[in-house]
Amino acid sequence: MTTVLKLGGSVVTEKDTPETVDDDALARAASAVAAHEGDLVLVHGGGSFGHHAAAERGVSTAEGTRSAADAVAIHDAMGRLNGAVLDALHAEGVEALPVRPLSVASRDAAGALSLPTGSVATMLEEGFTPVLHGDGVAQAGSGVTITSGDDLVVALARELAVDRVGLCSTVPGVLDSSGEVIDRIERFSDVADAVGDSDATDVTGGMAAKVEKLLALSAPAHVFGPDGLSAFLAGESPGTVVAGRE
Ligand SMILES: Nc1ncnc2c1ncn2[C@@H]1O[C@H](COP(=O)(O)OP(=O)(O)OP(=O)(O)O)[C@@H](O)[C@H]1O
Numbered sequence: 001m002t003t004v005l006k007l008g009g010s011v012v013t014e015k016d017t018p019e020t021v022d023d024d025a026l027a028r029a030a031s032a033v034a035a036h037e038g039d040l041v042l043v044h045g046g047g048s049f050g051h052h053a054a055a056e057r058g059v060s061t062a063e064g065t066r067s068a069a070d071a072v073a074i075h076d077a078m079g080r081l082n083g084a085v086l087d088a089l090h091a092e093g094v095e096a097l098p099v100r101p102l103s104v105a106s107r108d109a110a111g112a113l114s115l116p117t118g119s120v121a122t123m124l125e126e127g128f129t130p131v132l133h134g135d136g137v138a139q140a141g142s143g144v145t146i147t148s149g150d151d152l153v154v155a156l157a158r159e160l161a162v163d164r165v166g167l168c169s170t171v172p173g174v175l176d177s178s179g180e181v182i183d184r185i186e187r188f189s190d191v192a193d194a195v196g197d198s199d200a201t202d203v204t205g206g207m208a209a210k211v212e213k214l215l216a217l218s219a220p221a222h223v224f225g226p227d228g229l230s231a232f233l234a235g236e237s238p239g240t241v242v243a244g245r246e
């Protein structure tokens, strides 16, 4: 049983204060991950590390940079957060290893992501927990643009034999226009009026972009908050199920 789990940057950082880890939230998430049995691929988002670094330099999913210094600055900010995530996982006894997209992933001119997954698959076979993160990635015709952790989740779910997909964000699920958690989403048009961008600095699009990407997956995906993380890892369905295409 292989699970792909994204820990939202909004969960593991203080998203409004540049380069600030939410140590307590990260430690709780690491402890929930440590209790999981089965193969797990982790992805984390940018939170107050990647999004601030990218926004300061005018780089987003649509606007690239041709400055190596800018791309490396964004990548380094994500490296600092990745280091904090790995430290928290190691403290809980999780044998976590970094997999850093800038060096291996690419996008074509239309934005389609290629992510070689040989290292991830072999790490899993050898008993490690790979930890990827949203990053700057070279894109044909645009220099380096931002690839969200959400896109990495989708690529991993397509390339590996993944049974479960989870996105842990700060919200308890996808909320309807009255603020209630929606149980199940089958079509984007069902929620188009309710979902929007992130409240915080975010160059990759918030909840609307997440729902659109997850609907394209063949497997169902779960969107939940930190209180739902242990339940998700135990095989339950907290928050919102975004139905796959089958
Ligand atoms: N209908 C909705 N339901 C839930 N959240 C919504 C909705 N519309 C907009 N949002 C926003 O989307 C945010 C979640 O997206 P965001 O990209 O910030 O999360 P994340 O993946 O946890 O963080 P990061 O992008 O840093 O990894 C919520 O915090 C909220 O501000």
Ligand SMILES: C=C(C)CCOP(=O)(O)O
Residues within 6 Å of the ligand: 009, 044, 045, 046, 047, 050, 051, 054, 074, 078, 133, 134, 135, 136, 146, 147, 148, 149, 150, 203, 204
């Ligand atoms: C901003 C950067 C570098 C990564 C964004 O990843 P996300 O938070 O998963 O959307």
